[in-house]
Amino acid sequence: MSLTNASPSEAARAAKEASHVLATLSESARNDALTAIHAGLTAAKDEILAANARDLEVARVAAESGQLSQSLVSRLDLGKKGKWEDMLKGILDVRDLEDPVGRITLRTKLDDGLELTRVTCPIGVLLIIFEARPEVIANIASLAVKSGNAAILKGGKESTESFVAISRAISAALDQTQVPNGAVQLVTTRDVIPQLLGLDRYIDLVVPRGSNELVRYIKSSTKIPVLGHADGLCSMFLEQSADPQMAADVVVDSKTSYPAACNSLETLLVQESALDTLIPPVAEALLAHGVALRCDAQSKAALSRKLSPDLAAKLEDAQPADFDTEFLSLTLAVKAVADVHAAVAHINAHGSKHTDAILTSSAELAELFMASVDAAGVYWNASTRFADGMRYGFGTEVGISTNKIHSRGPVGLEGLMIYKYKIRGQGHVTAAYGEGDGKKSYKHEKLPL
């Protein structure tokens, strides 16, 4: 790892060169490097927490004068119960994942002695831009080394002291390993993000870890592919045959278990024919959990008839913009729709292609919904909050992508991989194949992987 005050383009060029070496390291060499990072951070705990305390002190002063939010200060704190231990455990968890490099995904015999193989390999150079949480640096360095990618790390200024201390420890640890110097670059100079985002010659993928605003800014400022999502406007459709108790449970979990998460529910669509039966118990459960309901006229009228007057008094009127809003808080937009087709049309027009669900007893309607909604996750009778790499069993999560190419939904190590085609021949030439006298034909036999 280099702690660099080099120019962004020098750092990126050095990372590119290192990536070519890193891509050839064996699994054991990469795993040994992760073991070394773990040991190095363990040994440097005191210095790192002392550095973090200095960041925290500055941040607390800034928070008192209103320049920083209290939640940012809280995210900065590496001394919080369990955070340090989780960070260290995460490194070993990543080390122990199945090796993503060198997997053979296609083998074809093109002709006698001429074999085509498709093999997974690292993408190259990742640019990771993150905000306050200093533990991200250890997580990302681990993911990069495990997947054979070089990484350029750019953190927020609030956690500079912590980043520098952590990266010094990682750097010293990697010096004892086969991972080349330059494979992990920490850029500490300020205001270089626009320059980094212009380096598409060297940088192959940007992974932003932070607020929606950060992701949105990055997506609009670079030609380099960005792995992530700016918005998580998740919707759920209550079809008339859904079980009312199940609906109340799943909607409450989707909305209230972590309202600030990208996989939380923001829009509830209810079938018109179920306005008198299904939405009242769901609304009662949501109101009991402190959720503000912004209802369209039709759903509000039905709920006003069915709820007790004190609950009905809490209902709010939805504005059109509410159905395009990711509230990230205990507010939910509610709308009546005619049927599953109207629900799908609404979601495809207003959603963010993140995660959308249908609650229904009808397998047929569920399958239609899941086939028709254009989103990374489409669920039947389950909470939208299952959209998560750990919950999916990926072991780690690089991020959640709403892109339409490469990687979609929760992204594990696979999202940091691409493939190359290898051909092993014996002097084969293309002019020997074709139609006509003396020409050969390709065999194109699938071989076992």
Add this chain to the structure above:
Amino acid sequence: MSLTNASPSEAARAAKEASHVLATLSESARNDALTAIHAGLTAAKDEILAANARDLEVARVAAESGQLSQSLVSRLDLGKKGKWEDMLKGILDVRDLEDPVGRITLRTKLDDGLELTRVTCPIGVLLIIFEARPEVIANIASLAVKSGNAAILKGGKESTESFVAISRAISAALDQTQVPNGAVQLVTTRDVIPQLLGLDRYIDLVVPRGSNELVRYIKSSTKIPVLGHADGLCSMFLEQSADPQMAADVVVDSKTSYPAACNSLETLLVQESALDTLIPPVAEALLAHGVALRCDAQSKAALSRKLSPDLAAKLEDAQPADFDTEFLSLTLAVKAVADVHAAVAHINAHGSKHTDAILTSSAELAELFMASVDAAGVYWNASTRFADGMRYGFGTEVGISTNKIHSRGPVGLEGLMIYKYKIRGQGHVTAAYGEGDGKKSYKHEKLPL
């Protein structure tokens, strides 16, 4: 299909809406549409060739006055031997490929009654920008329908009459099928490419089919992912243990079998220790095929000693820029390098990540080369010209990609697909899982596909 004079954004919005329907059609519905397109074009042959003749007439006049190249006129001509038949056969070939939609690539039991499935699905809306060859429209319409993607087609102005006639026939054919109107849009208005490239809200992937200049312009002008390659600077390394006759055969095939192709050889690297033995027979074979050799000082000195004076007189001096040049003609840059490491370093610095090869008798060096070179194709003892979707056995080729994410190398139908995650539950909520009293754990059992 709509033949539209609508604004680009209206066409794109309509394509997006149609894509949601197209994504839900069964394999047989999509295949029936391809059968209908084939029948429709067969029936309309006379009108289409008449329209093509009008395009040709205008183009020939322009070529005579030097405004168009003769090769463009030749690419326009649908009446050329075999071209019409190939176009029609291509539609049925695509129809008969394995269905790329709905393949299950991951199944995990998250818990009892809670199952995660990853299923391939179309990307959404493709923007296809192509130049003179009118048969591309039938090819691309077939690929889009087969893969369940909507497509917006923008062709070059030289072939407008042909495009309109072909698309009218396709349009009439699709009207008889389940493929929604709007799924394939032909934009005939002029000068709309910049507008189309700005519509990242509706368009998910751009596929340029045409010259390097076209691809380079498009890549530099849009935030939408572009599937393709601007450059094909392929290199080959002659390691000292390579068989001289095999080397001559493979180098000649790589350079001369179609010099204008992106997978043709542009740079030949020769190990210094083999300058007296290996490069002379290779150079003789290349000179006999009319190839101009631009040699660095070291390789020129060796060849000048070994070749006959009349051949030696043909050698040219390489300039530094020659090693960054895709000649696309019978010119080859030649350079001496110390060993495989120097060859890899040269290729990773100067290549275009398309296809690079090593000729050697050493399996160990071949594997090192293939692991270290950062390219879509890395070959051992085979011609670079094998880099081709038909030769790889993909049945069809969308293009060749030098991107580092999503699809790399020759891209078949798979490159037009992404996936979505489906969860089928029974009212499962995330709050039930975790650590502590009464909390459940995820099972994360891999299920057979």
